[in-house]
Amino acid sequence: MALLAATALAGLLMASALFPVAGLAGHLLTRTADAMADSSRSLSSGDAPQVSTILDAAGEPIAWLYEQRRHPVPPEEISAPMKDAIVAIEDRRFWEHSGVDWQGTARAALANLTAGAVRQGASTIEQQFVKNHALLVEARTDAERRQAVATDYGRKLREIRIAQDLDETMTKDEVLTGYLNLVPFGNGAFGVEAAARTYFGIGAAELDLAQAALLAGMVQQSSGLDPYANPDGALARRTAVLDAMVDVGVADPAAAAAAKDAPLGILPEPARLPQGCIAAGDRGFFCDYVVDWLGRHGVDAQRLARGGYTVRTTLDPGVQDAARAALTAQADPAAPGVAEVLNVVEPGADSRRVLAMASSRDYGLDAGAAQTVQPQPWAMLGNGAGSIHKIFAATAAIERGMGTEAKMAVPRRYEASGLGEGGAEDCPPGKYCVENSGEYRPQMSLTEALAHSPNTAFVMLAEQVGVPAVVDAAVRLGMRYYAEPGSFDGDASVADYVSDNTLGSFVLGPTPASDLELANVGATLASDGRWCEPSPVESIVDRAGAEVPLDTVPCEDAVEPGVARAMARALSRDTVEGTAKEAAAAAGWSGDMAAKTGTTESHQSAAFLGFTRGLSAATYVYNDSTTTAGLCTSPLRQCGDGDLYGGKEPARTWFAAIGPVIDRFGGPGLPEMDPRYKGNTAEVPDVIGRTEGDARRILEEAGFRVTSRWAAGTGKPRGRVTGIANRDSVLEGGLVDLEISDGSRPRPRPKPPERDRRDDRGRAPNFIDVPGLGRVPLPG
Template structure:
């Protein structure tokens, strides 16, 4: 017997009214509490959610090519449309759960009346007579809308008020949605066991196919499981599931969905489930060696307000910048040089693509396997993107060199290389037998007594750079390192819980900063390389290509603006200055080992304690900084070949870290195609030397004004004119041989005299003449040095052509 919709509504209201009167017979405890307190407003809100029908979905994280690498979810559910569910599946669920589904208006009053009489007589709920509409309401309120345990309990409590509320919403829902829409929403919501929510996840879990491909017996099994997804588990209760499936097949025959002959045949078939349930691992743990990148990307999104809870409950698609070719090359290289299971030592590397408008991370790799088995050396700690280790060592000398270049120093500037240097006001301690209130530094190797700045970058003498940071200023060196990429050094408490690393180093004026003794973030270190490779433009490392919601709408990400932090010319000069490390410096052996011949900028680094070492290398298309450090709980030094903890360290940046870089770069086409700026005479001379050269020939007043306008102090002396008019500059030079900002320039001013003509050549007059200095075809003969000017000034004058 069926009723018109208006009659059904009237009967439903009558039944509800009668039952409300009967509630007086029900114990008070069963009709009070959260369930009874729900207001009509709450029901309308629930109904709106039911109409939308969206439950928690699966967020998919992909690499740059779109290949999935991880999934996030609170319920593993893949929503599908009605035409993506096979007809046998729809027939099976209707046949066993609600065979009058297409006839009633959301509530089956015939079945409900019988059930309610039984329930009232029993003083509780013994029979449900729930339609698919009602089951959808119950499951949605339980699995989707419930925010806490109280609401979950209210969604499934065995009470008449809950049943009435369920009926009301089920009936209203039938007015708003078509039958197929209701059935589709129901099949997308209900649990099927083994972590599968919704029919699409169930089809994948048990049969490895989509819901659209489900056959009659497969559909019957899944429809049967809905009755009790925990009990009816084909992997633990095969016989129970087999019997239930056959019951569903019989019900399908009763409703005419299949013939009885077909039902009998299907009932003889095995369940045909996969050997083990198939599913997607939840979280970055399923990403393998991509797990470090995955974790970093989630942290990055959380800072954007896209939280893990949001990702777990919705179905986003997140595309990472991870390049699988580069990632595989990075992982292979670090594992080749540092054993994943080696106790107390790890190697990490990040690969960043240089750019002045964006800064994509292409790979994040660790020698450690990403996982939870600590005994096997696995970890999920953010090794690649947090401050770890004992520092990058001499790589920090590039910051001191960078400031010197910014202050006008040229790559050909000669610098002293004493075997020991004792500095006042740069901290205390250091080398043995150091006097009080003094910082003492010695070199690790033997060097010639003087080097150019470019040579010093290649060979890395400690004493030279302590002298240089003393000259240019610790505060300026720290600031440049932060601007180039070590941004976390300004975080409050990063040094000792109260001070930032940057503030502490500057306030204490610690010259040791140039030797790199502080823990470093490997991602930031690689970004330093990328900033220099980008001509001095800093951009935040970016792990995300895009984020889209379940409707395909792109989610806005607030990306920091890129910043020019170093003059392009100065960045290029520093890059050229770092180019000899692989040809004659500390990384030459590693470059030769891997047959590397293309120009790059590079710097090795090792801490004094040998607890960590690194290699920074880049060109305009590729930047990376392999970093090996002690990741154990002791302060044991590290040794090379193989990399391990040992009694006395001998691991240096030119060994495994540099070797890692070259093996990696050899397998990345962009690295092989990159370049660095061409050398320039201006780079060699330095901006200040070029400025000094321009003063020659000017009047004393004009030269003084020009120098003082640039912040230099000026002293003068009168010298023979050498053909220059009286009062003009014959030569200019720095007072200390090296000119830095605020330094003193000495101007040699012509007295107007003409040079004495050389006498006729004769043996008597030429024997006493000083031998001319040798010159090259490209270097003019320098004038005679007056008044015993030292060799340094003489060489500079010759270089400037005066």
């Protein structure tokens, strides 16, 4: 009777497996046949989570990203004792049944019906494969994980159905390999290869009888049979596995006996693989950037942590090491409230490789040791890059016809109209006022002004071309964040805010900046005006070795090649006669390069941008605390008012980092510029003698902006144009300052006073000049 009952029950379970809709009442399958077919295909495809590896440009690992530490291997890379051990202890009829052991299933089903619940599983390796796949691969939520291990007939029938499908689509060796590559072995090891490395420091192909028996025994309860936490339990389970292997004839009794007497033989502690960017050391900031960049280009962090990708990056280990050494030499990693970052990018017309990315801060989670995981080298932060923004005004001016040798007025103070309000003290309403820090010649060429950096000259230049044009040049050259919502205030972007020509201070660089974007500005100019997005990824391949497509941003022409070369040459005097002269000389730098220093008025941040034909790099020092203290130099620190300038630590760091590696990238040097860019090229229509209205119309139709001022004593009719006050500096599309006659006549020039005439002996003359009579002798 018992045999008949078992046979009938087995038939019922068979019917339920084959026809899930007609399964046991109240325990219908929770998935459709199509869904189960998908699960079967997923099992056979081997899509279990794997480790993704991030490599530097030399092929050395930077970091490993994973949810489950798994290293799948083919059947031939798993030792025979390992395969025999797992079959002997988990499913000794594995090689005979067709995915389901109906004899065992019937026995378990009878026991479960008697108990009124699922108490026994009688699971085959195929069924365990299905269950573990549902738990470790398919389940993404806690509810799905609970359902994957639920003790009900619905789950059991689903396992049976998919197990049978597997037996039809995969060979037994493929099933066994897939199972061994999937299951957990404790201590963060998933799959037999990770387990072999974790406990023995070898590959799965090298596992001997004792080692294989230990691992096979742990599958039943990986945490409870942890050989580090429970060595006695692990030894007892290993013995049970060895006995099972002898019983089924896959282990020689003598060899099994010797294995039982052997010690556990495990490593002193589990050999784990570092997980995530936190273990990447001074490459951690770059590692985070790789993950962020990939997330923005089609491979999100979760996909990366599960996909088993190999990411080859652009990080040059030599450049990175030089950058980090230079930073820590100039900025103490533990200094309170001050950090320095550096990025190095390689110019190119079709790509923009990030060669190094570093901070003076140590990458880590110990805030007490001044460590941080904040994206310092590539985020928008600090008080701004200061006068480096003058590059953008100069670029906009050259695009509009200004020559690199064109003369610029350099007044001590300037009060600009239409650029907002405020600035220097005692500024009249409706004006933006600026003063120079230091004494300058009253007139400089554009090249000289970029080297010496007077503020008034560049605010005047921003007034000439318009602040929107300055911001537009910044965005095109590389400061792309300034076009993003929220880059200025609330939801507004910097570009939106200056649409009405306000924010005259933008040219002086008071807005937060990204050091990576600053470095890319130099790379754009060094690439004949070609902008490319900074990329940390050389290639990414999936677990099968196939290239993974990415949603990359195409390169684009930011400025004309002639403009870019002119700008590079206009920036070439800073290290020779300008604000970076001392730093360059101290570093022994020789050869052409383009450079610009920058310092904010508050001295809370300072920067240095320098580039050659083959490299562009930017350094940025900023107050990384919540205080508003200024920064001081030598040593770099927080202080009162501050005395840090871009020509100090920022420039010193640049030369210390780039000097040792520059020869690998073509050495110093800049492309030659077209001589036509030396002089002004703008042509202003002749409007002298016209009425102010006619002159405005003609000039505005020609693309110029117009302002005017009254001119007295010209003798011309009132309202007529008598001249252009800024004729020598008018640019294409720029501001034309008209002089308009007020109708008054010229005042007569006063007669110069008569010079006191004395003879050779110093005596007064003996005559006087009388109007109408001429010279009249004096009496006596």
